[in-house]
Amino acid sequence: MNTTWLWLVIVGMGVVTFALRVSVIAFQDRLTLPPALRRALRFVPAAVLAAIVAPAVVYGEGGLELSLANERLLAALVAALVAWWRKSLLLTLLAGMAAFWSLRALFG
């Protein structure tokens, strides 16, 4: 991993993120948010988070694994149930990792 490249990534991410945060707060006297953008923003968390989770869970070392033999997929289902049942970050992580490790120990 190239250090200069890594710093370029980090600083760029920081600039982008700060620009979004400061946008309306700093320039509220001159800036109004179009209603269409406001409506679209509502779906950003659901769409983006699902798009990050799905490939990380269904792709195994041998490519696409949409079966019960995929311990990541099964563990993620366990974690999703726990997250839905109790809105606890810690409990979700513990349940997901516990399921992942036990499935790997049993079948891996």
Added chain:
Amino acid sequence: MPTDAEQRRDEQTGERWGARASFLAGAKAAAPIYIGIVPFGLVTGVSAVSVGIPVTETIAMSAVVFAGASQLAGIQLIANGAAFPIIWLAALVINLRFVMYSASLAPHLRAVGLGKRSFAAYLMTDQAFALSVGQFSEDDNPFEGVMKFWFYSGVALPIWVLWMITTVIGAVFGAQIPASWGLDFVIPLMFLAILMPALRDRPALVAAAVGAVVAVAADGLPFNLGLITAAVAGIVAGQLAEART
């Protein structure tokens, strides 16, 4: 924290909700949130070093970006060897929600200047936004004008301090954990835990389902463009689903 001069001025005017009292009230109101920050910060530190990012850069990322979800996505993309404009674009899409928060917070920060507004913007998190705007819209909210800034800072600053401490702990101890443990699996689990409460209604569910399917189908796209494509598809699908109901 408020400066002594600001504190003296509040005492002279006999204001019950002075700068210091407002700041402390914010910090107290945010206390239940801290428990959620600890595992999130630890996981971010651990997963960064688990994909090979050095400890110094891991800490720098937490200070410069200070946005957990985009940091985790960035870490994943760095591990995948994505091109840097793609990682920036991913941060942009994931953090687009901050524009929405910025718009909600803006009227409450009218009383302070550009410096304090920028400070408040840098410290913006899902939690600090939700808690402060919630407090300010209560019928019996005692915080007005500049005191809104101090209350918000009281909520936001301890979250930042805790985020830095836990990232450092995660990064330092994470470096000792062998890769065979598969600890990087906590990244999708973390996103899953944040995703579930966001699935509040049918349109949000549609947005998530379309986002997930497109992301899997588009996984082979060059430069890891799959994530952006899937996010846009999900957002459009959510809006279509909302228009139909």
